[in-house]
Amino acid sequence: MKQIETLQKKALSKYIGNSLINNLQKTNTTLTKSYKNSFFCNSFLYFQEGKCKSVYCKNRWCLNCSRVKSALIINQFEKWFQINEGSLYMVTLTLPNCERENLRYQVRKMNSFFRYWQESNRKKGGLKFPFFRKLEVTFNNRLKNYHPHFHVIIESQEGSQDLYKKWLQYFPGSKEVAQDIRVGYSMKELAKYSTKIFTKDKKTDKRKFIDFEALNHIYESVRGTRIFQTGGFTKEEKLKYFSENLEMDEEKIFDKLKSEYYDLDGAFFWRGYDWISEDGEMASGFVPKEGFKQIIESI
Numbered sequence: 001m002k003q004i005e006t007l008q009k010k011a012l013s014k015y016i017g018n019s020l021i022n023n024l025q026k027t028n029t030t031l032t033k034s035y036k037n038s039f040f041c042n043s044f045l046y047f048q049e050g051k052c053k054s055v056y057c058k059n060r061w062c063l064n065c066s067r068v069k070s071a072l073i074i075n076q077f078e079k080w081f082q083i084n085e086g087s088l089y090m091v092t093l094t095l096p097n098c099e100r101e102n103l104r105y106q107v108r109k110m111n112s113f114f115r116y117w118q119e120s121n122r123k124k125g126g127l128k129f130p131f132f133r134k135l136e137v138t139f140n141n142r143l144k145n146y147h148p149h150f151h152v153i154i155e156s157q158e159g160s161q162d163l164y165k166k167w168l169q170y171f172p173g174s175k176e177v178a179q180d181i182r183v184g185y186s187m188k189e190l191a192k193y194s195t196k197i198f199t200k201d202k203k204t205d206k207r208k209f210i211d212f213e214a215l216n217h218i219y220e221s222v223r224g225t226r227i228f229q230t231g232g233f234t235k236e237e238k239l240k241y242f243s244e245n246l247e248m249d250e251e252k253i254f255d256k257l258k259s260e261y262y263d264l265d266g267a268f269f270w271r272g273y274d275w276i277s278e279d280g281e282m283a284s285g286f287v288p289k290e291g292f293k294q295i296i297e298s299i
């Protein structure tokens, strides 16, 4: 039963994901080849000893890969969360929205902040605050501009205050009121897809996909930059919390996602919204709801 639920979730990601890729490909993009590659992600399933296997494209925009990556990240940090429950803080660091042509520069400058922050604490006697941060970029459809921001989970109140203070110093244009610190954390929030892909149409109150030119621009702008980063863990802490030496490099996370090629005999192949075997058997039984189908197919 559980496997069917998992497969149906997988089918839903693939269904939305293919439509997303299809539309991203139609934009004025420099990523055509990489987008194309994502069509083949999870395009067949192979069942071996009760386990479902497939190949992964490992691209950032891929919904299939993002789901698996989220699970791997949550798994990696579980022990840190459990042991420090109660002393973890979630900080949101923002800047005023930027225009299209400045997005790449803005993202780079934001990433350089973390180097500066860690370095400045190191100089001040080695203060270390373990953290996990994620870059998110959203598009404001009304203002037609971009909102790159960080969500950070950080240990200790002192750490959260220090991070917040230094951010305001590093970016004199940032507004105090736009930052946020709260006790606790939401890993689900942090591990999810790094940009919003659906918006609500104000007139009809219906969900719709975001502007694909804008989404493509986000992916072009974050190309080669880090979405996830960790820091501040001592050697002992790394050993204590993480099963392997902690590396929060996207490539390394994805290394765990083995893409093996199998003999395709007996495999199920993606056909629209489910994987079907040569004999016509459906792997998941997923059928998109009519309303949802309309959203996906209306583009």
Ligand SMILES: [Zn+2]
Pocket: 038, 041, 042, 056, 057, 058, 059, 062, 063, 064, 065, 066
């Ligand atoms: Zn993929």
